[in-house]
Amino acid sequence: MDFKDSIKQLSERATKLKQSLQTEESVKNSLILPFIQALGYDVFNPFEVIPEFTCDIGTKKGEKIDYAIQKDGKPIILIECKHWSQALTLYDNQLLRYFHVSTAKFGVLTNGLVYKFYTDLEHENKMDEKPFLELNIEDIKPNEIEELKQFHKSYFDVETIVNAASELKYMKGLRDIILSEMENPSEPLVRMFAKQVYEGLVTAKIIEQFTDLTKRTFKQVVSDIITERFKTAIDKEKSEQTQEETLGAEEIQETAKIETTEEEKEAFYIVKSILRKVIDMNRIFERDTQSYFNILLDDSNRKPICRLYLNGTNKYLATLDQNKKETKHLLSSLDDIYTYEKEICEMLKTYE
Numbered sequence: 001m002d003f004k005d006s007i008k009q010l011s012e013r014a015t016k017l018k019q020s021l022q023t024e025e026s027v028k029n030s031l032i033l034p035f036i037q038a039l040g041y042d043v044f045n046p047f048e049v050i051p052e053f054t055c056d057i058g059t060k061k062g063e064k065i066d067y068a069i070q071k072d073g074k075p076i077i078l079i080e081c082k083h084w085s086q087a088l089t090l091y092d093n094q095l096l097r098y099f100h101v102s103t104a105k106f107g108v109l110t111n112g113l114v115y116k117f118y119t120d121l122e123h124e125n126k127m128d129e130k131p132f133l134e135l136n137i138e139d140i141k142p143n144e145i146e147e148l149k150q151f152h153k154s155y156f157d158v159e160t161i162v163n164a165a166s167e168l169k170y171m172k173g174l175r176d177i178i179l180s181e182m183e184n185p186s187e188p189l190v191r192m193f194a195k196q197v198y199e200g201l202v203t204a205k206i207i208e209q210f211t212d213l214t215k216r217t218f219k220q221v222v223s224d225i226i227t228e229r230f231k232t233a234i235d236k237e238k239s240e241q242t243q244e245e246t247l248g249a250e251e252i253q254e255t256a257k258i259e260t261t262e263e264e265k266e267a268f269y270i271v272k273s274i275l276r277k278v279i280d281m282n283r284i285f286e287r288d289t290q291s292y293f294n295i296l297l298d299d300s301n302r303k304p305i306c307r308l309y310l311n312g313t314n315k316y317l318a319t320l321d322q323n324k325k326e327t328k329h330l331l332s333s334l335d336d337i338y339t340y341e342k343e344i345c346e347m348l349k350t351y352e
Contacts, residue, residue, distance in 0.1 A: 002279075002352060003152060006038040007137070007145050014113055014137050021112070024083045028066065031112030032081055035137070040153030041069055053078070065098050071156070075104040082111040099127035105158050106151075113137055117151075119165050132165035132172075182218040190214050240302065260286075263334070264293045267308050267317075270337045271295050274344055275305070279352075292318070303351050306344050319343040322350050 014031055021027050033043045043049045053068035053075065067079040080095040082088060088109050095107045099120070107118040107127055116131035135144045147168065150161050181189055187207060194202050194210040202210075268286045275284055285299040293310060297303035307318040307326065317337055318326040329340055 003038070003149055004142075004145055004352075007140060007148065010034055010038055011137050011140055018084050018113065021084060024081060027084050027112040028081050031084070031137075032067075032079070032110060035110075035112075035115070036067065036069065036079070039148075039151055047073075050075075063094065063098070065094055068102075068104065075102055076156070076158070077106045077108060077151070078102060078104045079108045079110065082109075084112045086111050088114055088116055096127055100125045105162070117165075119162060121162075121166055121169060128169075130169070132169045182215070182222075185211055185214040185218075187211075243302075258288045258290060260288045260293070261310065263310050264288065264308060267293070267310060267334050267337060268295060270334060271306060271344060274338065274341045275348060278345055279348060297348065297351050305347050306340075320347050 010031075013034065017030050021030055036049060037043050041049050048070055050068045050070060051066065052064045053066075054064055065078050066081040068075040069077040069079070078095060078098055088111055095109055095118070099107050099118070105119055109116045109118070109131075114134065114136050117133040118127050118131050120126055120128060121132065122128050133144070133147055135141075135148065140148075147164065149155060150157075150164060190207055190211045191202055193214055194206060198206060198210070200206070264286075272281055272284050275281070279297075283298050284305070285296045287294040287296055287299075287301070291309075293308040294301075295305045295307070297305055304320060304324065306320060309316040309318065309328070315331045316328040317331055317340055318328045319340055320326060327343075329336070331337065
């Protein structure tokens with residue numbers, strides 16, 4: 001199961017279970033630990049995930065935070081947990097106090113549904129008051145899954161995340177401003193727009209008139225963008241369906257002339273053995289043609305992984321790039337297919 005599917009599964013789990021979780025401890029066990037596990041960390045390994053992490057603050061000894069994720073023996077992420085029904089606030093929160101005495105660069109405040117990620121963009125070793133990333137696991141968006149993926153054990157890199165955090169912080173600020181201006185256009189913005197389309201003197205009365213026009217125009221532009229995207233998506237779906245039906249008809253005519261050899265079957269099993277490390281084997285299909293032996297994802301002609309040319313004197317494996325352009329590799333034996341494991345897996349990733 002890939003990361004995106006793991007998070008979607010966790011989202012469904014949270015919605016299904018939350019009402020039955022009466023205590024903070026049950027939220028930790030049912031929602032937060034599975035979330036940490038989805039990030040690739042072993043929740044049963046005390047050298048990797050430490051529950052009740054002790055973090056002394058001045059004269060206060062034995063103070064604890066719910067979880068610390070470690071790397072190379074040092075905490076990298078601190079996690080403070082609440083019950084799912086509780087609002088998340090940093091005011092007088094242990095996470096805020098612990099951050100500056102810890103080596104961890106990131107803090108997470110969560111109630112099992114909402115996750116707020118913090119770092120120290122404004123002042124070094126002092127946690128920012130506002131999160132650079134906030135997501136609701138029940139309504140997580142594709143771009144948020146990609147941002148969250150950076151915290152996965154396999155991809156974790158402090159410098160990369162901090163750079164991305166800075167961009168996310170400013171983008172969130174700009175987004176909030178844009179949404180506010182769309183709902184209630186400010187006088188400077190209205191004046192700027194009015195000057196570009198109105199040739200007369202921009203008086204208070206004109207500002208009042210253009211405030212309403214600007215607000216209505218924002219709504220019309222958003223509506224037009226949504227309509228155009230729906231139209232584009234529908235047209236694309238129709239085109240792909242027509243193409244697939246045409247290809248299907250051609251394949252039916254060819255099928256009677258095709259005989260899959262034992263050599264082709266053996267080569268298919270080799271490719272499956274390569275791909276089993278990264279994807280469910282039930283999604284890998286073979287489709288023989290007169291010209292070549294095709295290996296597909298999800299039994300779709302639009303998702304070729306690689307092709308085999310085994311019926312001639314010389315035998316080839318053809319790997320594909322993102323534009324579906326072939327590169328043929330001469331095979332002295334079928335075992336040579338293992339040599340191109342990287343290229344085969346890279347093509348698969350383009351569809352995921």
